[in-house]
Amino acid sequence: MNSADSESLARRMLAAGYVEDSLERADVAILNSCVVRQASEDRVYSKLHELKEWKSPGRTIAVTGCIVAKEGDHLKHRFPHLDAVVPIGQYESFVTDLEARYDYAQGEPMPAAGRTGISHYVRVIQGCDHNCTFCIVPRVRGREQHVPLQAVVAECRQAVAEGAKEIVLLGQNVDDYHDPDGHGGLAALVREVQLIAGLKRLRFMTSHPQDLESELLEVMAGSDVVCRELQLPVQSGDDTVLRRMARGYQTRHYRAIVDNARRLMPDIGLVTDVIVGFPGESEAAYLNTRALVEEMEFDVVHIAMYSPRPGTFAATRMDDDVPHQEKLRRLNDLLALQREIAARKTARWLGREVEVLIEGRDELHRPYGRIRQGKRAIVLRGRDVAPGDVVNLRVIQATAGQLLGLPAA
Numbered sequence: 312m313n314s315a316d317s318e319s320l321a322r323r324m325l326a327a328g329y330v331e332d333s334l335e336r337a338d339v340a341i342l343n344s345c346v347v348r349q350a351s352e353d354r355v356y357s358k359l360h361e362l363k364e365w366k367s368p369g370r371t372i373a374v375t376g377c378i379v380a381k382e383g384d385h386l387k388h389r390f391p392h393l394d395a396v397v398p399i400g401q402y403e404s405f406v407t408d409l410e411a412r413y414d415y416a417q418g419e420p421m422p423a424a425g426r427t428g429i430s431h432y433v434r435v436i437q438g439c440d441h442n443c444t445f446c447i448v449p450r451v452r453g454r455e456q457h458v459p460l461q462a463v464v465a466e467c468r469q470a471v472a473e474g475a476k477e478i479v480l481l482g483q484n485v486d487d488y489h490d491p492d493g494h495g496g497l498a499a500l501v502r503e504v505q506l507i508a509g510l511k512r513l514r515f516m517t518s519h520p521q522d523l524e525s526e527l528l529e530v531m532a533g534s535d536v537v538c539r540e541l542q543l544p545v546q547s548g549d550d551t552v553l554r555r556m557a558r559g560y561q562t563r564h565y566r567a568i569v570d571n572a573r574r575l576m577p578d579i580g581l582v583t584d585v586i587v588g589f590p591g592e593s594e595a596a597y598l599n600t601r602a603l604v605e606e607m608e609f610d611v612v613h614i615a616m617y618s619p620r621p622g623t624f625a626a627t628r629m630d631d632d633v634p635h636q637e638k639l640r641r642l643n644d645l646l647a648l649q650r651e652i653a654a655r656k657t658a659r660w661l662g663r664e665v666e667v668l669i670e671g672r673d674e675l676h677r678p679y680g681r682i683r684q685g686k687r688a689i690v691l692r693g694r695d696v697a698p699g700d701v702v703n704l705r706v707i708q709a710t711a712g713q714l715l716g717l718p719a720a
């Protein structure tokens with residue numbers, strides 16, 4: 312979501328005649344912030360401290376992103392060298408103010424075309440109407456606003472015309488998408504976007520188990536363009552904890568979705584998020600999560616130790632009662648379990664032919680990309696392969712994190 316916001320601001324600035332440059336040579340530095348965890352918020356503060364050295368009378372420092380909704384103008388009191396605090400999406404007036412300040416920036420407006428990379432992110436929902444008790448997103452991103460379906464399709468068409476091969480539809484809870492003009496939900500949108508000529512891949516994220524409909528899974532299963540990957544956070548494998556998190560589903564519902572997805576697409580890639588050490592998570596509750604992770608055999612599990620985010624329901628109304636050491640033990644235990652599962656699952660790709668959309672070259676100059684199920688893959692002996700190509704690869708080696716293979720004959 313932040314990448315999409317950065318891209319949108321960068322496009323607006325390029326259109327006004329600005330160019331991207333190194334920090335040393337730049338006049339304007341903009342920090343796009345994330346506050347989903349304390350660590351990400353702290354990184355913004357530390358970057359702002361660092362920029363104090365960089366600041367001079369002719370230079371501008373701006374902050375945008377979620378921290379603006381959380382801290383507002385208070386940021387300027389704390390960091391007097393900060394010039395602008397820009398709310399998410401309100402880039403127009405910021406760029407206009409900059410133009411008044413740097414009148415030499417009236418050079419050649421650059422069309423934003425050519426900026427589009429292999430993957431293009433398109434925000435279809437801003438904000439979230441859920442109220443998970445641990446989450447700060449609804450406070451900083453507000454209630455859901457849905458982009459009209461025709462506007463999304465037009466943006467996707469434009470991106471593909473500019474060279475994008477993959478579109479990623481974004482929403483904090485993307486399954487909740489509905490066209491404000493009444494032309495259907497996410498399944499209808501996906502059905503339309505996948506028809507764009509020249510588009511090779513279509514992804515969407517992040518799904519919510521309460522809102523994901525089987526119609527969407529059916530559209531995925533019937534398409535050669537929609538990727539077979541679901542980002543479906545479960546957060547906990549214990550129903551009591553899920554209730555305290557206000558997630559709105561139970562584990563049996565989650566299992567039913569996964570069963571249905573795997574019935575339609577047996578090789579679907581499944582990515583989830585888990586929080587360990589949530590308030591009230593007993594040892595038995597943790598073991599339920601562990602058992603669920605073992606049973607589901609996810610491809611990737613993003614595991615976080617619970618830490619209270621000020622301003623959330625859990626931080627103000629629940630006792631953070633799982634000791635830090637215990638949270639750490641659960642985290643490491645789950646990480647070790649998932650490492651085994653991931654290695655086992657990845658090995659199943661050995662000898663198979665997979666389709667890779669090439670994104671770039673790694674540090675050893677080998678072309679890399681991702682398969683339709685989301686896994687990273689490296690092309691060995693792929694000297695002529697370029698970003699944007701789709702390569703059929705015979706997998707000859709598999710690690711927990713990636714596949715390696717040779718172009719199939």
Ligand code: SF4
Nearest residue numbers: 439441443446448483
């Ligand atoms: S659905 Fe996701 S973004 Fe929305 S409140 Fe819950 S965790 Fe936060």
